[in-house]
Amino acid sequence: MYFEFLTPTKVIAGDDAIFKLPFELEQAKVNKPIILTDKGIVGAGILSPVELAFKEYKFKMPTVFDDIPPETSVESVQTAFKIFKSENCDSIVAIGGGSVIDTAKALRMMVAENNSDLMSLAGADNLSGKGPVFIAAPTTSGTGSEVTSVAVIYDSKSSSKIAFASDFLIPDIAILDPVLTISLPKKLTAASGIDALSHAIEAYIGIQSNHISKALSFKAVNMIFNNLIDAIANGKDKKVRLNMLIASTIAGMAFSNSMVGVVHSLAHASGAVLHIPHGVAISLFLEAGLRENFAKCKKEYSELLNTVKCDFLGDKESRANEFLKVVGDFLKELRRLSGIPSGLKEVGYTKETEKRIIELAISDGSSIFNKIELTEEVARRMIEASL
């Protein structure tokens, strides 16, 4: 056995946690942050408590860059880099979902390396330093990006998602304030919650799973099963929203170290081809991916059953089967409550798109960490099971 484990992020969680932001910036001895966010967040008034926090702390309201699309691109990062430079910024604050936080990570990389050619920085563990102070406050409960070492950026030239991985990408501070997720619509709540669930499960069953990450995955799965349905049905409940934020962060810590697997490979590929949100893509492939892994992950599934149904008695095989059934039923209920798509055919899949999805999936980095080999055949079976 060999593993490495790192979670250096300071987590500030709870009601009004966002009001701690200016203090933390001051502590870090920076005074010119750039705030990265998106137009949806600004439009929904989610930035208001942030503005209030700066005002009350008598901290000059920072430059805001909100032109980040739901699927961030090389172009968005380059624009953010130009603004960072022209405004002489010294730190980065990301307030948003995965796309915004990934943009911030890419920006941090470019600043650290003083290199505007993002693609030349692609790779793993290839950065020379950490870059500016970086604080992330997620507005969805799913990506876990506020504590992870990976970023995915869409490259329109190659029509594919480019992955970056480095310990230097991990934010210094994560602020988990339920006020930032309270207005999240049902569909987004469900899709991002399922993404978090997949992080926790795939990190648990992958080849880099270890005792530390397993403990985190275990807790995250338990919290997601206990809170996600409530978060959809009763979105204004701050306690439930905070629990989902925490669960997603814990799952992020697990998968930043143990990584994900074939579910993510297929989701990244179909996301790039069909342009569907990451969480939706994950929701479509989660069950199929877990089934493909069944033969090699019975022990892990049987253990995970304890997070949701600890009184189920049976041998390893039947407990593993029961876990898959519980996950399947959970997904069905989430689809019913939120209205997220239940099959690939609903999101633009055609036989013509299949070839490209498979091509991209089998060359996606996540499959490295999966116990079974992601062959064309496995990818095709997963697609067929998710139609």
Place this chain on the structure above:
Amino acid sequence: MCKLVKGKETIVKMLLSIFRKSLIYLYKNDNEFKSILSNVNCGCFSISVLKSDLRINVVLGKKSVYIDSDNRRCDLEIVFKNLCFAFKVFSGFISLEEVFAYKGIILKGSISDALTITRAIKRLQALIFPDLWIGRTFKEFTGTKLEEKLTFLKFYFYFLMNARR
């Protein structure tokens, strides 16, 4: 295991030269190997070990590969973080994929291209190492056809003989 082996640098150097010859041969003669590498988007990749002068640059051409060991910049650079990881891969103890998972590699360039190269190297490992050995190393391994292995070995020795002259 790694700490028991003395003179790893010399052993890896030797294994790397076997890899180099195998790579040239397979690119010419093994359709599967060539078809895997045809999915790589970069024209040149390098494999090296940090803090050592062990390095190969593989330039992919239409019909053959060109390999050297100078310090040219390749589109994709796979750098082992220490000699131990390199030793384990080149001696077939673990796959390159596994070293990625262990964070034992610095990768400059496209992760998906690197994944394709790990597949190609897996194919190479499957042919040059005994099935029993490799079956333990790979996630899934159904075995190599005997004729594939024999043909490979025949040409492999031919290369060795040529190298001696």
